Amino acid sequence: MAVEKVMKRDGRIVPFDKERIKWAIQRAMLEVGIRDEKLLNRVVRRVVKRVNELYDGQVPHIENIQDIVELELMRVGLFDVAKAYILYRKKKAEIREEKKKILNKDKLDEIDKRFSINALRVLASRYLIKNEKGEIIESPRELFERVAILAVIPDLLYDERVFNREGNHEQDLSKVEKYMEKLDEYDRKLSIGRFKLNKYHFKRFLNLYRELAQKGQMKVSIDEVIGMLENGAFDKYEDEIEEYFHLMTSQTFMPNTPALINSGRPLGMLSACFVVPIEDDMESIMKAAHDVAMIQKMGGGTGLNFSKLRPEGDLVGTTTGAASGPVSFMHLIDAVSDVIKQGGVRRGANMGILEVWHPDIEKFIHAKEKNIGTNVLSNFNISVGIWADFWEALREGKRYPLINPRTGEKVKEIDPKSLLEELAFMAWAKADPGVIFFDVINKRNVLEPAKGEKIRATNPCGEEPLYDYESCNLASINLAKFVKYDKEGTPYFDWDKYAYVIQKVAKYLDNAIDINKFPLPEIDYNTKLTRRIGVGMMGLADALFKLGIAYNSEEGFAFMRKANEYLTFYAYKYSVEAAKKRGPFPLYEKTRYKDGELPVEGYYHREIWTLPWDELVEEIKKYGVRNGMVTTCPPTGSVSMIADTSSGIEPIFALVYKKSVTVGEFYYVDPVFEAELKKRGLWNDEILRKISDNYGSVQGLEEIPEDIQRVFVTSMDIHWLDHILAQANIQLWLTDSASKTINMPNDATVEDVKAAYLLAYKLGCKGITVYRDGSLSVQVYSVEGEKKQRIKSKPSAYAVEKLKTVVEAEPWLAKFINVEGILNGTNGKEKKEAPSLSFSLNVPKAVKPETHEHPHHREPPEIPEEKIKELLGVTYCPVCYEKDGKLVELKMESGCATCPICSWSKCVIS
Template sequence: TDAFIGSFGNKQELLKFITEEGYELEVTYNELVATVDEKGDLVFKPAQQIKEGDYLVLALGKHTGQKIKLKRLIKSHYNSNDVKVPEYLNEDLAEILGYYMANGSWNNGRFLLFFNSKKLLEYFENKIKKAFNLDVGEIRDKGTRIDAIWFSKDLERYFEERGWKKRSSPESFIPIDVLRSEESVLTAFLRGLFEGSGGVHKDGYPVLYSTSKRLVREVQIALLSLGIISKIIRIPREKRGEQHNIDEDIYQLIIVDKESIRTFLDKIGFISPEKNEKVKRALDKKFEYVRVIPNPGYKLRKVFDTMKNENRDRAKVFYRKTHKYMLGHRTLTYHTLKNLKKEFPEVKREFNGVYDRYAFVKVKRVEKVKKEVFHFETSSGKYVVNGFLVHNKRRGANMGILEVWHPDIFKFIHAKEKEGVLENFNISVMITPDFWKYYNSGEEYPLLNPRVLRQNNVSLPGDLNFKEPPKEAIWGKADPKKLLEELAYMAWKTADPGVLFMDNINKRNVTFKFRGPIRATNPCVVGDTKILVPSGEISIRDLYEISKKQERGYTITNQDIEDKKGYETEILIPIEHKGLIAFQKVKAYVWKIGVKHTIKIELEDGKTLVGTFDHRIKTKGGWTPLKDIQVGEIVYTIDGEKQVIKKDYAGKNIVYDLTVPGYHYYISNGIISHNCGEQPLYPYESCNLGSINLYAFVKREDNKVYFDWEEYKETIKWAYKFLDNIIDVNKYPIPEIEKASKAVRRVGLGFMGPAEALFALKIPYNSEEGFEFIRKVSEWLTYYAMLESVERAKERGVFPLYDKTTYKDGELPVEGYYHKELWTLDWDYLVEQIKKYGIRNVEVTSIAPTGSISMLVDTSSGIEPQFALVYEKRVTVGVFYYVDQELEKQLKEKGLYNEEILKKISENGGSVQGIKELPEDIRKVFITALDIPWWDHVRAQAVAQLWITTSISKTINMPSWVDQEDVLKAYLFAYKSGCKGTTIYRDGSKSVQVYYAPAEASKNRIVEVLKMIRNGVINNKTVEIMKDLGIEPPKWYYELLESDKEEKMEVPKLELGEHTKPVIVKDNNHSAKRCPMCGNQNLVYQGGCVTCPECGWSECIIA
């Protein structure tokens, strides 16, 4: 499978698990590691939840390798020995390498091997002659051993170049070439190694000795890949007998499991027949099967209960054979399980193939280490590290949002101005509905203090009942036009922040009214946590019960809070007064949240605190969640600064929390804690995404090309049902996410490939026909997904919060429904069906970036136009061109497909515009992202947004030479067109380069398309629509259109705004961001994400 590995570039604290057999695993605290739950099922848990005595999962077998081709050995001197090496790394050479790592060395061209018999010497004389064409040069018989020397400096140099040469015995290892080879080569290496450094124990099992810890650990993992379980024992210097004169520790590897010994003999064995015979003689007499099956009781009882109802006599026989395992009195082995499966087929059904593929080992101890950390990612999610089964987690794109009325809004807008700051964090400004009133009137816009608003119980801008803010809440004022210009300037310069429009987001939100202004986060502490109150300390559990009896409640509509009311109480908090710490009595609300996963920390003075992962406490670095607290970190307590000395997972507990209006902190067990949030949020909701490839519905019959709408309709229904099923079968990381996801059952069915489909249908992306196609596929997507959701509601019921929504009132979360003149389907019928039967999901459609999966199916990403039709791809064997599949098809039909034309398109930025050798019908249809003006990007998003229930990922691509005024106009056009948000990307803005002159090709491409619009070749009315909304196109639009065709056109000189500072233009390639997967510098910006066209990597990592 394809995989991605990356380095975090620094050392981090890791958890190191050592099992009873000596297997070791080092992972970060949150890495998901396979273990076995109390029911005997294989599950993945965060490493921090795994403790001593738990079972981890080892993958058995699975060795895959390849033939390793070797470079020819070149003589350094004509007088040198005529040494050769095989064409491929073969079994003979591998066996020599294994024996060399056990009993050999290199010294100044002398290849020395030690033997304990002449027979073994002769064996390797023949092997070395065959492999290297080299005769033994000297033999020294020392009685107890025989030393043999072969002479060749060229061969020593070759060993070093290939990475085969060891520096000393304690530094022996398995060469990478061997590990990458086929199984037969690996087993041959191990055979030579066991012959030289191993033997047969007096009890008859195979054993390997070495002073190299690395070698023994590598051998243990290599054996595991062959299906062999082994154990490592360290023998310290001080515990060895006097007969050993070695200064280093000795590591002993033993194979004692009966099945593993058999596999060892079948696949590896010793070179000496006598040793193999000795193991065979002891095999049936002395060894047992030690491969265990953890926690089998639940599954065995389940089989027994089923059997009782069908055949009580068989059930009695089964019980006699298994009751000792059911009750945990004896350990069930894999060998016994296999016999039970043969006798009782019911056991086979319950204990599936997992037990054949994996072995289970018990954690002996857990340590903490600090090492450099690497991130490994596979498409399946699961992979094997040091033999252990673990699971990678795709890193979601981080998003920080600040609302436009916040006092820190200008700092936030400029947060990413400095290069390297928040590089992997997307930021957006949420523009609330009240902003536009001030923007249109020209009045100064009030910036509000959120603490004062909360203290006075005043709603926030954007809330249902928001009115004018009280004077004391006004922190300052800002010119709304300057604020939006500042936002546009930073987006022009750095492509951040993005913009979200709150009124467009909530305009058709069917849950907005019932959720109300309060949404809750849940950072909490356990019930016995002591809270400082005027009368002394009291547990938060008792404080809750006492306050509840007073019945002064504060209602909340959050589904994840057990009691929907927070009860009023009084607590003491520390404040600074005249340079001294004093305590002040303040009002607070106490909440009972419910059962959550928790973490326990302990301080140097004995104080402890148990809270949820996201419960924040005061540290030197600010308010830090418990999950991020590190041992050694300094936290603030009522007694001053104290160091954290211990941190552990504390299991699930009933937790409580406090809200302290205006202050937002309190004392818990003497530690300063943050309360549940200045603005409670609706937590844990998730959406699962899926995308339909529109290009797959383009059909060609009888020289006609058409879009199969009926097949598209049926696919929508099946795809919707698939996503709805995922909600029920999905494994959720924590119960809160499961509960919230099932409360509304939100799914996000989307599409990809509209640009590719339009190519095939010979419709320009930015034509009226193109926009109509995007509009129609979006309408059909939502209509038939919602109709199928109604059918599901008939069968399985509505989503739990349905009765609180405005669906019952005939409202839909679809803007297009309110524009009847645009309908092509019967939306009134859908509304009638919803009123009659309800609906299964709160929302059903969303268009994601699809960067990775669109590359897998070879189509255009999300709703985007293609970024490049042809681009150059360099590989080790040379250069080839990646060509859009539909362009290739149509060029071949016209006899225009050749290397020269591909090179011209590639050198033209992947665009066909301006290439005279191509006919107008090709240039008209094959439109790319930078061929069209930014307003057509906005329009494409707007026509789809009419019908999509949630969000659309779309990049508004702009050429490098546009001004910040273009960005401002794009914001206004997006807002007035109904877009829920927008992401601007000006070509080149992600590097330090500032462009003062456009690339000639970039300018010509847009001019070509604009002229086709002006001449009626492309039917496009976007400029007229913009003007109707009061937005004039930029000046350069008119200047470019008025330029003479034959005259070399110049891009209008940019009027630099007051923020624009002249800088030296630098080589863009010098500072450009590289793809972390393949190193490609030619990254593109699509769907709001930086994407690599070479390998499919996406910054957003939605696949």
């Protein structure tokens, strides 16, 4: 009698699956370079036969079956394979023990096993609930259950049995308050199928009931609704909770960090992105400081535009004194952020914006340029907001007026070319400021008529342009999970499953608006006027690896376009269906949606459509849309580590790197790359060492086949032109923006940065963050010969064509974009090589243009070694430094300084 069941280590009885045996033996065979399907099948048949003989009709333990596999491998003479299998078993046992330590538990369940050690470490350090002693008291299963339960609570209250969108019902809301007073009594007493609501779930349930009842949309009393819950009337929604739970635990999508931390917990705040207004009076400035504190206390990040503040030295009417200017008030906000620790690990994150016409713009550009050891504005990313008139002045060679926001009068005129030079120099030197293109952001802004003004601010990482007191909930879909394989082993992308998941995630985020506990009433009100959501993606690099497509190729850019076209199209598909049942967002009738417009540039280029956009627009005009904006591409540092995939829309930082832990050092290898090496019989310690020593890149290594070198590219293998094109192709199909770093090599020039700004603008990006390799470092660059030189990246043929097309279309750009210099690597290097130090920490102000000397040609001062530690928290990861006593240098990813080891980031979203 054949064996049908097997016992797992946690005591569960599951179906006997010979495919799992086959997979394990195949893995061991690949480990030693054996690729023989017939031999593999023969061994599997022997193992299955032996299991059936020994355990006739019984239930063997998983360990028994693994013992049989070892014996059968040796019986057929596959001793090397048997050894590899034994070592793999040993490694798996060690991994299980390590996971138990991390999670503080004696036995692992199937959810614990799905996540890597890295993923569990991230969950344990930031997300799982701890007691007062700092001990973990929540499992990953419990975390994802509390998130999934909260996500489905709105479905109950929008059920047609209790909800009427017309709004003509009256209910006694005093009863809601009585339930609010008895939250503890209802803790885990109410259920949706097998899922029990804790008191924080119940509180958000009551809150949403009250809100809908105030609009007259609740057909039944709160007593009746709770009675329905008690009687199982809502148990059909158990399947919906199960589905969200499965989507998260299968690592198919992850909500943003605040949602994972706060769902079903006291704070209850699920949003990541906020914008706080700041007006030109002390009351507003202090209110902004208060609002930032409230938002960051709950785990959010804030964006502020300081352009309404009068310039430094301007008249203060009440005292006839002199104003201190926007930069001084940035220091005030920075100090507030500094004292608000989030989870004991993360500081507050801010985006500080000043528009290019402000009289203090030069002071702002140099705001972070201070002497070593000052740790200045460490809680700020800063960006210059540029409008079309600045580019027009640059094109025409005219001087550009700076305007006092208090009086509206011109203070002085500047040379726009000189200002661009200073801006590019500081970005070259310190990766700050970034640049935001406000005219591009507002070009397709369908909300402008309803809000009565243009958008003038973004969240800390720039991917969410927001109105004052608006917020956004974000979630990222793991693209790598949709790469499947046909019977021949050929990879393909499952577009239908992707479309389905997009709609589920859009619904999750729409529900999150209803169930969210916002940090301020103004944010609650303004967020619900537009109901903006941010469906995003991660795992792009891993998906391309699996598909065998190079990131920096025409095929790669086509995939990016299609993936984002689907993202926005199907997020809107959900939003239209939700509008039919629940109603469109409140400002819909005042927007340009009803005129058939969309906030999506790709919609206006019919030749690149792969989906029926005209049909979608007709649906929107007929039924409205539930969410004012629907898609974005945020940074995903921590959540992509939980999902065991590559971060956001970025290429990977390194294919192989050496990682230090308490018991020694080991090589961390990208999982997709590891599988490819093993499939080709190339896996060994020597090749891993070579790749690690080659900056984690396979470029130029003779042992690595050309097709692997072409596909498996890292962020520094990709030319900065191709980075910009990736962002531009992705931006085409987003309603909001994308957080991405434009990586440049250490020897890139200020001229390269200037060219990058203009190209990004002309290609339709909404902003740009440039990072020159090593510009966060304060350590002296190694002398030549001591360190292997990187293989220089070259632009793709597609990038070369686009560069030439852009410049030929507008000949004036040739004054700022040296096409030949960019292509042959000499751009801006005609006079003298850039200094070998990454950057000078007390560089003087940029030399005036008439001297014809580029500021980056100066020799840097020597940095005293004892000063290095003073920069902790800016240049080095504060977590890894404190934990291991080692300086772990931050890298730039998705527009934010990020730790490559533990994923600590200045951006709270990730």
